[in-house]
Amino acid sequence: xxxxxxxxxxxxxxxxxxxxxxxxxxxxxxxxxxxxxxxxxxxxxxxxxxxxxxxxxxxxxxxxxxxxxxxxxxxxxxxxxxxxxxxxxxxxxxxxxxxxxxxxxxxxxxxxxxxxxxxxxxxxxxxxxxxxxxxxxxxxxxxxxxxxxxxxxxxxxxxxxxxxxxxxxxxxxxxxxxxxxxxxxxxxxxxxxxxxxxxxxxxxxxxxxxxxxxxxxxxxxxxxxxxxxxxxxxxxxxxxxxxxxxxxxxxxxxxxxxxxxxxxxxxxxxxxxxxxxxxxxxxxxxxx
Numbered sequence: 001x002x003x004x005x006x007x008x009x010x011x012x013x014x015x016x017x018x019x020x021x022x023x024x025x026x027x028x029x030x031x032x033x034x035x036x037x038x039x040x041x042x043x044x045x046x047x048x049x050x051x052x053x054x055x056x057x058x059x060x061x062x063x064x065x066x067x068x069x070x071x072x073x074x075x076x077x078x079x080x081x082x083x084x085x086x087x088x089x090x091x092x093x094x095x096x097x098x099x100x101x102x103x104x105x106x107x108x109x110x111x112x113x114x115x116x117x118x119x120x121x122x123x124x125x126x127x128x129x130x131x132x133x134x135x136x137x138x139x140x141x142x143x144x145x146x147x148x149x150x151x152x153x154x155x156x157x158x159x160x161x162x163x164x165x166x167x168x169x170x171x172x173x174x175x176x177x178x179x180x181x182x183x184x185x186x187x188x189x190x191x192x193x194x195x196x197x198x199x200x201x202x203x204x205x206x207x208x209x210x211x212x213x214x215x216x217x218x219x220x221x222x223x224x225x226x227x228x229x230x231x232x233x234x235x236x237x238x239x240x241x242x243x244x245x246x247x248x249x250x251x252x253x254x255x256x257x258x259x260x261x262x263x264x265x266x267x268x269x270x271x272x273x274x275x276x277x278x279x280x281x282x283x284x285x286x287x288x
Contacts, residue, residue: 006036007086008103008113010046010073011060012134014141022089031082036075038106038145040254041115042242045069045163046155050095050118051128058128058156060138061118067235067242068227068267069163070254072147075105075113090116102245104253108211108270110245127159148265166227167266168234169196169257171219172207172286179205183237184222187230194221194257196268200286201278207286208271208278211255217284221257221266231267238269248272 012018013033023030045065048058062071078086090096096116103113130138135156142149151163168187173180176191195218198211209217224230231252235242239249250269257264 005078006111006113007033007076007078007083008039008041008073008101008115009033009076010041010062010071010115012137012141013076013086013089014074014145014147015137016141016144018137018141019089023085026088028085031079031085033082033086034077035145036077038072038147039075039103039111039113040070040072040105041101041103042070042253043067044071045161046071046151047159048128048130048155049123049126049159051124052095052134055131055134057131057134059118059130059134060155061123062115063117065162066228067231068165070165071151071163072142072254073103073115074145074147075103075111086116092116093119095119095122104245104251106211108251108253110251127156129156164227165254165265165267166223166225167257167264168222168224168227168230169194169219169255169266169268170222171196171200171209171217171268173205174234174237175220175286178286180237183233187224187226187233188222189225191220191222192259194219194259194264195284196255196257198270198284200281200284201271201274202281202286203271203275203278207281208250208274209268210274211270215282215284219286221259221264227267234269240269246272 044062047061047063052059099117154161174184195216200217241248255268
């Protein structure tokens with residue numbers, strides 16, 4: 001395993017204490033799992049369909065799923081020693097196997113990584129609930145990295161639960177009263193004003209957002225019940241290529257939206273390549 005590859009963790013390895021305890025129990029030095037950035041595995045859901053003897057119950061897996069689903073996790077940088085220890089901890093290749101994946105990062109980039117998935121012969125066709133201890137390990141890891149926990153709660157109760165994000169954040173022509181509002185309106189089950197950390201740019205007849213801490217982008221947070229079909233429509237409108245994300249005009253990814261006194265994760269479209277003549281809108285508001 002090349003040490004320059006990043007590891008995408010979504011389960012117990014989000015929890016540093018669990019990693020340290022496992023290494024110490026084995027009598028190993030503790031190689032570092034160095035956090036790089038929060039990231040999402042699009043079109044996948046969390047699943048508990050594998051029984052781990054060591055964990056005393058179900059252990060987490062990720063499986064391909066429909067548009068609108070995404071599993072949150074962290075990208076980690078590992079050296080060769082850490083990869084070897086991680087292979088052993090995950091039971092590679094007998095129980096889990098290494099799997100190349102393409103994730104989108106919190107900052108709005110597409111990255112290749114390696115994760116671990118349960119081998120087919122170990123999967124069961126029904127829910128295998130995790131032990132209280134294992135659930136607590138994963139829950140604590142998600143919270144420590146400021147990641148959402150709703151997908152975890154659903155997946156331990158329903159076998160085929162979808163790790164779905166039911167909201168969409170729009171900041172340009174899809175907003176109410178704008179040019180393409182008629183294409184958003186049939187899908188919206190209600191909206192609220194919200195902001196995202198980033199910068200907004202004037203690109204001619206439409207705006208483009210880039211993520212970051214330089215400012216705020218103002219827009220609307222819409223709840224969408226039929227998220228899979230809605231995103232298929234929005235992807236076409238925004239020139240987003242979910243198969244080859246780098247090729248699209250926009251990249252669709254989850255963002256943190258500040259709404260009143262809370263934060264909500266939602267799908268949003270960020271510009272892939274910002275034109276050199278793009279003009280920044282200092283107040284972060286689009287008015288055509």
